Amino acid sequence: MNEVIKSLLAHRSVRAYTEKAVEDEVLDQIIGAVQIAPNWVNLQHVSVIVVKDQSRRKKFAALCGDQQHIAQAPVFLIFCADYYRTWLACRAKGQPFDEVVGQIDNVLVGAHEVGIALGTAVAAAESFGLGTVPIGDIRLHALDAVTELGLPKYVLPLLGLCVGYPAEWPGQKFRLPKEAVCFEERYNQSLAPLLAQYDEAYAAYLMERPQNSRVGTWTQLAADFYRPPYDHYPEVPELLRRQGFFHSEQL
């Protein structure tokens, strides 16, 4: 097994950090890896905002549902889908922009570019022995995040990422069997037996793990998470509207 795969296969999210700062040259290499990652037409629709200031990390911890690991990790990165630079380019050429950026596919492009960027940052950080945890809850109070980060129109804060040296390495979380997520040539819809098999193994894993052991299954977790009325991030439609991505005619 090569070193890259070894590092990727050792992944786990870290939610407890030491006070050791992340070295500037290490952070620069992580950002360099993010910048060189594949992106749509090389239009580079991602910006990363680096938050190190402790009082601001505390503020973001509170904004993200009181997640204390954000205050504890020395670096909090916020990954934004960014069409502001595109808008500057189009404006300079005298082109209209609003009806173009308002097409829903641009939200998909922004979201997958942020996903690629964050995944790259996680892999790069872990290669230096750093720990990370993605923070979707940056969208919990997305409008406050826009203000706090000074984001212009056409920029969406989509994901956060805590980065720091781990105070502890949690156990690895146990994934679905490969056959349930990777298919040869065509999708296999007969997944119920595989999910039942996973539920059984997952229940044993949840019960036996040293931290946060409990009774449960994966299908119960999924059903509980998506129980109606599902409204995980209620500010997102307003975020999209205010930042110029969502027009009333699309409703």
Ligand SMILES: Cc1cc2nc3c(=O)[nH]c(=O)nc-3n(C[C@H](O)[C@H](O)[C@H](O)COP(=O)(O)O)c2cc1C
């Ligand atoms: C898009 C995304 C958003 C996430 N948001 C949060 C979050 O707000 N808080 C948190 O503690 N973990 C968050 N996570 C971490 C997941 O809970 C974690 O990756 C998952 O449970 C699998 O665990 P592992 O990364 O340790 O393997 C997020 C992960 C992703 C990919």
